[in-house]
Amino acid sequence: MKRVLITGGAGFLGSHLCDRFIKEGYHVIAMDNLITGDLRNIEHLFKLPNFEFYHHDVSKFVHVPGQLDYILHFASPASPIDYLKIPIQTLKVGSLGTHNLLGLARAKGARILVASTSEVYGDPLVHPQKEDYWGNVNPVGPRGVYDEAKRFQEAITMAYHTYHGVETRIIRIFNTYGPRMRLDDGRVLPAFIGQALRGEDLTCFGDGSQTRSFCYVDDLVEGIYRLLLSDYASPVNIGNPSEITIKQFGEEIIKLTGTQQKLIYKPLPQDDPKQRQPDITLAKKILGWEPKVSREEGLKITYEYFKKIVSQEKK
Numbered sequence: 001m002k003r004v005l006i007t008g009g010a011g012f013l014g015s016h017l018c019d020r021f022i023k024e025g026y027h028v029i030a031m032d033n034l035i036t037g038d039l040r041n042i043e044h045l046f047k048l049p050n051f052e053f054y055h056h057d058v059s060k061f062v063h064v065p066g067q068l069d070y071i072l073h074f075a076s077p078a079s080p081i082d083y084l085k086i087p088i089q090t091l092k093v094g095s096l097g098t099h100n101l102l103g104l105a106r107a108k109g110a111r112i113l114v115a116s117t118s119e120v121y122g123d124p125l126v127h128p129q130k131e132d133y134w135g136n137v138n139p140v141g142p143r144g145v146y147d148e149a150k151r152f153q154e155a156i157t158m159a160y161h162t163y164h165g166v167e168t169r170i171i172r173i174f175n176t177y178g179p180r181m182r183l184d185d186g187r188v189l190p191a192f193i194g195q196a197l198r199g200e201d202l203t204c205f206g207d208g209s210q211t212r213s214f215c216y217v218d219d220l221v222e223g224i225y226r227l228l229l230s231d232y233a234s235p236v237n238i239g240n241p242s243e244i245t246i247k248q249f250g251e252e253i254i255k256l257t258g259t260q261q262k263l264i265y266k267p268l269p270q271d272d273p274k275q276r277q278p279d280i281t282l283a284k285k286i287l288g289w290e291p292k293v294s295r296e297e298g299l300k301i302t303y304e305y306f307k308k309i310v311s312q313e314k315k
């Protein structure tokens with residue numbers, strides 16, 4: 001049985017990856033310090049003999065006994081309010097954490113995939129974003145703690161590949177959504193749905209003309225799985241190119257939830273990217289991957305999930 005270590009395994013994306021690798025017949029070791037994650041995301045796996053959970057901060061030395069075939073490094077705060085609250089831990093997990101996991105991969109002869117982000121493009125001057133664009137990041141702005149940690153992560157990952165011959169994969173993930181996001185993580189989708197469910201107005205930052213392109217989690221997981229098993233070591237964008245303004249997105253959530261509330265406008269946070277859309281030509285070519293789930297379909301599933309969570313919290 002192949003053994004895979006998933007860091008950030010109790011988080012939104014990490015827990016979906018645990019499910020996928022269990023389904024594919026792997027022995028899964030989830031590692032997490034629970035700083036933004038939740039054990040409820042993986043508690044259904046605890047009874048399985050091929051699942052283990054390690055409560056550990058990966059910015060400290062990482063030890064895993066036995067053979068390891070794959071490492072997926074997904075540990076990191078990911079939403080702007082999370083990484084603004086814990087900036088130093090964010091820098092450490094992207095830098096020291098990645099270094100520790102690359103060292104582990106080297107020692108075990110394992111292949112490692114690291115979770116990078118569209119944020120490496122910053123507030124992009126090229127649209128849509130292609131992998132060969134170097135980005136427009138403010139290193140000392142509030143988002144710098146996340147963006148620069150991820151840029152360092154990519155650099156050290158390539159260095160381990162080039163100088164130590166470690167098998168590495170780098171995925172640049174664009175905004176992804178789905179069940180198991182935290183209702184209070186501050187990202188636009190949980191914020192809007194949470195506000196609609198509580199009967200509050202939806203807070204649109206700026207004039208809402210900034211764009212994002214939202215990918216449903218199952219599509220992302222499929223892209224990660226294919227990239228891990230591919231032989232491609234340079235960064236690959238995975239995301240859904242269907243682009244929408246935040247104002248239009250708010251209107252879609254109002255329609256979906258049937259709320260009587262309206263959009264209200266709040267100041268745009270500093271360095272908030274004005275536009276974002278993945279160019280997925282490379283993923284299509286080398287992985288035969290493209291997203292399958294429409295926003296309409298994905299939002300319905302996610303809304304049902306949040307409704308259930310809110311009604312359980314009320315009990």
Ligand code: NAD
Pocket residue numbers: 007008009010011012013014031032033034035036037038056057058059073074075076077078079093097115116117118172173174175176177
């Ligand atoms: P999340 O906050 O739900 O999950 C992150 C997990 O990492 C949490 O369970 C948290 O407790 C854990 N963690 C954080 N620091 C840790 C540490 N030092 N040691 C051990 N565990 C630690 O966020 P997510 O949306 O699931 O994001 C997962 C990964 O994907 C992150 O690396 C993020 O940068 C990347 N990513 C996500 C998106 C997205 O749209 N969700 C987009 C781009 C990149």
Ligand code: UDP
Pocket residue numbers: 079080175186187188189191192203204205206210212246268269272273
């Ligand atoms: N946003 C918003 N209202 C909110 C939360 C976010 O208008 O309550 C905006 C935010 O300013 C950004 C977009 O929605 O332009 C996406 O924000 P999110 O935090 O989800 O992700 P990111 O900025 O990292 O793409």
